[in-house]
Structures are given as C-alpha cells and as structure tokens.
Amino acid sequence: KIEQEPEELAAALKLMKGGLNEHRLQNIHDARAYDREAVVTNVRRQVEGLCEDPAIMAKVQSKELMIVGCFYEISSGIVDFFLEVTEGLGDKQPAPVVKGKSSGV
Numbered sequence: 776k777i778e779q780e781p782e783e784l785a786a787a788l789k790l791m792k793g794g795l796n797e798h799r800l801q802n803i804h805d806a807r808a809y810d811r812e813a814v815v816t817n818v819r820r821q822v823e824g825l826c827e828d829p830a831i832m833a834k835v836q837s838k839e840l841m842i843v844g845c846f847y848e849i850s851s852g853i854v855d856f857f858l859e860v861t862e863g864l865g866d867k868q869p870a871p872v873v874k875g876k877s878s879g880v
Contacts, residue, residue: 818844822858
C-alpha cells in the first residue's frame with residue numbers, strides 16, 4: 776500500500792514504519808490501541824532523532840530548550856506528556872530523561 780502513495784509520503788511512511796516494533800504490534804488486536812502504540816513509537820523516534828542533533832542538544836544543555844514527547848487524543852482533547860529531555864550526557868550520546876507520565880492537560 777505504501778508504494779501506491781506519492782513518493783515523498785511513501786518515503787516518510789517508510790521511515791516511520793522502520794521505527795516500529797512489528798513483533799510488539801502483532802500482539803495488539805484493538806485498533807485504537809494499535810494506532811496509539813504506533814503514534815507513541817513515532818514520537819519516541821522523533822525525540823531520539825532530535826537528541827542526535829548537536830545544535831539542538833547544545834540548547835538543551837544550556838537550558839534554552841526542552842524537548843517533550845506528547846500524544847494528543849483528538850477525541851477527548853487529552854494530551855499525554857510521556858517523554859521529556861532536559862539534559863544530555865556531555866560527550867556521550869544524549870539520552871532522554873523520562874520524568875513520568877501526566878495527562879489531562
């Protein structure tokens with residue numbers, strides 16, 4: 776199906792799909808839960824990608840920027856904040872600092 780999409784969209788979809796844990800998703804049978812897991816995985820991958828950018832992480836280190844991964848449930852209006860990056864690890868690969876889960880904003 777992805778190959779039938781316009782070239783740019785197909786490329787973006789392939790990148791997103793590449794970050795999914797297909798084995799984990801096979802065990803989810805509820806359509807809403809499947810979609811949520813796919814979206815949350817994509818958000819995590821996007822945050823990880825931002826953490827690989829030295830310019831962005833320099834701003835995080837200097838406390839000018841905070842990276843927050845969120846999920847917006849359009850049907851309820853609830854925003855689930857589940858991943859926050861507020862610091863890096865110096866010369867090592869930056870790692871997200873998970874500060875719990877809050878919802879209902």
